[in-house]
Amino acid sequence: DTGVSQNPRHKITKRGQNVTFRCDPISEHNRLYWYRQTLGQGPEFLTYFQNEAQLEKSRLLSDRFSAERPKGSFSTLEIQRTEQGDSAMYLCASSPSGLVDNEQFFGPGTRLTVL
Amino acid sequence: SQQGEEDPQALSIQEGENATMNCSYKTSINNLQWYRQNSGRGLVHLILIRSNEREKHSGRLRVTLDTSKKSSSLLITASRAADTASYFCGRREGSARQLTFGSGTQLTVLP
Numbered sequence: 001d002t003g004v005s006q007n008p009r010h011k012i013t014k015r016g017q018n019v020t021f022r023c024d025p026i027s028e029h030n031r032l033y034w035y036r037q038t039l040g041q042g043p044e045f046l047t048y049f050q051n052e053a054q055l056e057k058s059r060l061l062s063d064r065f066s067a068e069r070p071k072g073s074f075s076t077l078e079i080q081r082t083e084q085g086d087s088a089m090y091l092c093a094s095s096p097s098g099l100v101d102n103e104q105f106f107g108p109g110t111r112l113t114v115l
Numbered sequence: 116s117q118q119g120e121e122d123p124q125a126l127s128i129q130e131g132e133n134a135t136m137n138c139s140y141k142t143s144i145n146n147l148q149w150y151r152q153n154s155g156r157g158l159v160h161l162i163l164i165r166s167n168e169r170e171k172h173s174g175r176l177r178v179t180l181d182t183s184k185k186s187s188s189l190l191i192t193a194s195r196a197a198d199t200a201s202y203f204c205g206r207r208e209g210s211a212r213q214l215t216f217g218s219g220t221q222l223t224v225l226p
Contacts, residue, residue, distance in 0.1 A: 004157075033213055042121075042203050042216030043158070056213065091157060103148060104205070104214060106158040 002026060004107035006092050012113045013082055020078045021110045025094030032075050033104060034067055035091040036060065043091055049075060050097065082114045120217045121204060127223040134191040136220040138204035141185065145207040148214060149178055149189050152201045161189070161202075194224045 005024045013019050025032050030051050035043035046065070048056045051072035061067075064082075069075040079086055089111050093104040122137045138147065146165045150158040162178045164171050164187065170179050177190040191198055201221050205214030 031212065040218065042219050045213040045215070048212050103160050103163050105160055106150070108157040111155070
């Protein structure tokens with residue numbers, strides 16, 4: 001399968017713990033996006049990378065959140081000192097760059113439950 | 116906060132009927148992308164329509180875009196039970212690279 005992959009698929013943690021999620025984009029896609037989705041809502045943008053550069057961050061991304069894409073391939077999203085309000089589905093998407101608008105392809109998501 | 120809305124919030128139809136979902140937005144867009152999401156899963160890309168396009172087709176799907184009314188519609192013809200899912204439109208607004216989504220339409224197709 002050459003689509004976007006995310007690991008783990010599910011994560012249950014206790015409040016105050018740190019968690020890290022991984023996203024592997026479609027090969028050769030140099031744009032990578034993180035979104036968060038809560039029940040009954042559409043995805044909300046968190047942050048965007050072009051290659052290894054983090055070009056945009058939403059104000060939703062508090063200082064407890066950090067994302068990296070060190071070699072311009074896979075990305076990690078870390079949440080420190082988790083809170084119950086962080087419970088959500090975390091979605092990763094990737095797209096190729098270019099002058100023409102391109103589709104964003106989403107991974108299956110990581111569902112986080114903070115107890 | 117999310118800009119724009121999908122309408123209706125929920126739609127229930129019989130298998131074989133057509134389903135129409137609408138998406139309205141507030142700012143100018145570069146493109147609009149429709150997605151399907153089955154419960155607990157990721158988003159599956161359906162169709163991308165650019166701001167200079169008015170209509171696109173893919174199989175049983177037809178998407179229209181009216182930039183003067185800032186709205187788009189997704190038509191699913193001859194619906195099947197497997198079409199049951201939530202449908203979202205994601206808009207690429209202005210110079211932003213990310214997509215902005217509404218709350219989606221929950222479609223239920225009854226066998």
